[in-house]
Amino acid sequence: MHWIFEPGLWANSSVRTALAVGAIVALVSSVVGVFTVLRGQTFAGHALTDVATAGGAGAVLAGVAPLLGFLGGGVLGAGVMEGVGVERVRGRDVATGVVLGAAFGLSALFLYLSTSTSATTGTTQLILFGSIFTVSPSTLPVVAVLSGAVLLIVASIARPLLLSSLSAELAAARAIRVRAVGFAFVAVLAVSVGLSSIIIGSILSTALLIGPPASALKIVNRLGGAFVLAAAAGVAAALSGVVLAYDSFYWFASHRGLPVSFFVVVIVVLEFVAASVAQRLRQRPGEPGRVEPPRPTVS
Amino acid sequence: MTNAWISGSVVATLSGALGFFVVLRGASFAAHAIPNGAFAGAAGANLVGVNPLFGLVTFALAAALGIGASSRHVRNDVATALSLVLMLALGAAFLTLSTQYEAGMTSLLFGEILGVSTSEIVPVVILGVLCLATVAMLFRPMLFSSVAPAMAEVRGVRVAVIETVFMVALALSTALTVPVVGALLTFALMVGPPAAARLVSTRPGRSFALSIALALVTVWVSIACSYTFNLPIGFFVGTGGAVLFLAARVWNARRTRRGVRNLLV
Numbered sequence: 001m002h003w004i005f006e007p008g009l010w011a012n013s014s015v016r017t018a019l020a021v022g023a024i025v026a027l028v029s030s031v032v033g034v035f036t037v038l039r040g041q042t043f044a045g046h047a048l049t050d051v052a053t054a055g056g057a058g059a060v061l062a063g064v065a066p067l068l069g070f071l072g073g074g075v076l077g078a079g080v081m082e083g084v085g086v087e088r089v090r091g092r093d094v095a096t097g098v099v100l101g102a103a104f105g106l107s108a109l110f111l112y113l114s115t116s117t118s119a120t121t122g123t124t125q126l127i128l129f130g131s132i133f134t135v136s137p138s139t140l141p142v143v144a145v146l147s148g149a150v151l152l153i154v155a156s157i158a159r160p161l162l163l164s165s166l167s168a169e170l171a172a173a174r175a176i177r178v179r180a181v182g183f184a185f186v187a188v189l190a191v192s193v194g195l196s197s198i199i200i201g202s203i204l205s206t207a208l209l210i211g212p213p214a215s216a217l218k219i220v221n222r223l224g225g226a227f228v229l230a231a232a233a234g235v236a237a238a239l240s241g242v243v244l245a246y247d248s249f250y251w252f253a254s255h256r257g258l259p260v261s262f263f264v265v266v267i268v269v270l271e272f273v274a275a276s277v278a279q280r281l282r283q284r285p286g287e288p289g290r291v292e293p294p295r296p297t298v299s
Numbered sequence: 300m301t302n303a304w305i306s307g308s309v310v311a312t313l314s315g316a317l318g319f320f321v322v323l324r325g326a327s328f329a330a331h332a333i334p335n336g337a338f339a340g341a342a343g344a345n346l347v348g349v350n351p352l353f354g355l356v357t358f359a360l361a362a363a364l365g366i367g368a369s370s371r372h373v374r375n376d377v378a379t380a381l382s383l384v385l386m387l388a389l390g391a392a393f394l395t396l397s398t399q400y401e402a403g404m405t406s407l408l409f410g411e412i413l414g415v416s417t418s419e420i421v422p423v424v425i426l427g428v429l430c431l432a433t434v435a436m437l438f439r440p441m442l443f444s445s446v447a448p449a450m451a452e453v454r455g456v457r458v459a460v461i462e463t464v465f466m467v468a469l470a471l472s473t474a475l476t477v478p479v480v481g482a483l484l485t486f487a488l489m490v491g492p493p494a495a496a497r498l499v500s501t502r503p504g505r506s507f508a509l510s511i512a513l514a515l516v517t518v519w520v521s522i523a524c525s526y527t528f529n530l531p532i533g534f535f536v537g538t539g540g541a542v543l544f545l546a547a548r549v550w551n552a553r554r555t556r557r558g559v560r561n562l563l564v
Binding site for chain 2: 037040042043046050094096097098099100101102103104105106107108109111112128129203204206207210211214257258259261262264265266268269272
């Protein structure tokens with residue numbers, strides 16, 4: 001065990017906080033991510049992370065907690081994308097791209113200003129690639145409450161959301177307000193992106209959002225199973241990422257630890273590769289492959 | 300300063316030309332992912348101590364061809380998203396291990412056009428001209444296979460070959476653009492001006508020329524503003540692209556007389 005858990009791991013309070021925050025956030029991201037992947041909103045989810053980057057950078061510049069900025073930026077971005085009609089298929093690729101480019105422009109400005117006006121270094125790294133070890137224990141209740149709210153909302157709209165994700169026409173015929181449900185989901189997506197930004201950074205939070213759900217959907221067909229499997233994969237990636245990052249401090253003679261986000265992303269990608277291989281092996285020759293949900297075409 | 304103008308102009312011409320096809324093919328997500336590969340390459344080259352351009356070209360090519368190959372098996376957007384974050388994470392890890400963490404990261408992600416040296420100009424110009432010549436020679440088949448791939452195939456255009464050539468050109472141009480405007484904003488330059496140009500004119504030739512012109516104007520104005528106000532160039536490139544797109548939408552809406560509703564679609 002000594003090989004995996006370096007001495008002092010459990011005694012360190014910031015590591016304990018990191019493990020708790022990591023597990024909660026990974027759970028929420030994976031659950032929300034299942035719907036993101038089903039709805040084919042990968043690019044929109046990724047664009048939200050980039051808008052959250054601008055929010056986080058702005059928050060550091062204004063001197064408030066980055067979490068507040070991540071959340072504000074994400075929710076604002078979701079509103080703008082909904083307003084501009086990124087949800088609609090026509091031109092959504094390009095509209096998402098333009099929103100994303102503008103967000104990066106603002107991030108560049110905010111990060112430049114906050115690194116040149118104050119002496120604190122590491123702001124860029126904090127915002128873009130996260131630093132879970134600096135999360136203070138007092139943030140933990142906030143994260144827990146927000147996560148609970150997200151899970152509650154997802155649970156209460158799960159059925160209409162699923163139906164309107166698979167067939168908007170059918171859902172509308174069943175008197176489901178497709179647009180309202182869609183907007184509620186984008187808001188939830190924004191909050192979960194904001195939360196995962198504090199673990200692995202804003203531009204990498206796509207990994208936790210997309211990776212575990214995509215892997216789970218390759219292996220199981222049923223929604224319940226996909227939730228459980230995605231959550232397990234996500235939490236495993238986050239926890240082992242924290243532990244490995246702590247250990248990596250001892251790996252190099254220079255005592256330069258690798259970032260948590262690096263390990264989380266690598267584990268998530270490995271899980272996806274393993275899931276793809278498992279899916280390939282289960283398909284016997286001659287048997288038709290799983291039917292993928294239709295991908296929205298871009299006109 | 301002259302170096303900044305030369306490399307900025309080359310980069311803008313390339314981005315405008317390739318961006319035209321990126322917007323036409325709906326390949327924005329790939330165009331967003333490849334620069335991140337280039338970022339990892341530059342960070343890796345920094346760590347090992349070889350010429351950054353080498354790392355940029357290698358990783359951008361690997362990312363482009365990887366996305367092209369995997370998109371045939373896996374669902375396209377998930378594979379793109381995961382390769383994107385993997386590349387960014389690798390870049391971050393490389394930079395952590397090297398000594399110049401914060402400065403190196405900021406200039407690679409958000410660009411540092413004023414730091415372009417004279418010895419770096421020559422390969423930029425050569426590779427840029429090579430890319431542009433390729434696009435110019437293959438303009439018609441590339442246009443055809445972007446708009447109607449099935450029909451192009453029937454008419455004897457080798458769509459798969461054209462697609463690979465396009466990805467390689469995209470990778471090369473990305474590798475040249477990343478050191479100038481940064482990994483995160485290469486994409487803004489490749490999507491903003493072409494999207495605006497496409498709204499203004501639907502004729503391919505005119506739209507293509509306009510795309511290059513708008514990209515050039517964006518970069519020139521950004522260099523001037525960046526120098527005058529002493530702010531990062533990425534800010535002006537990113538917001539400039541969005542402003543152009545918005546202006547084109549307003550112009551388009553007024554011309555088609557469909558009123559404000561058209562703005563929202």
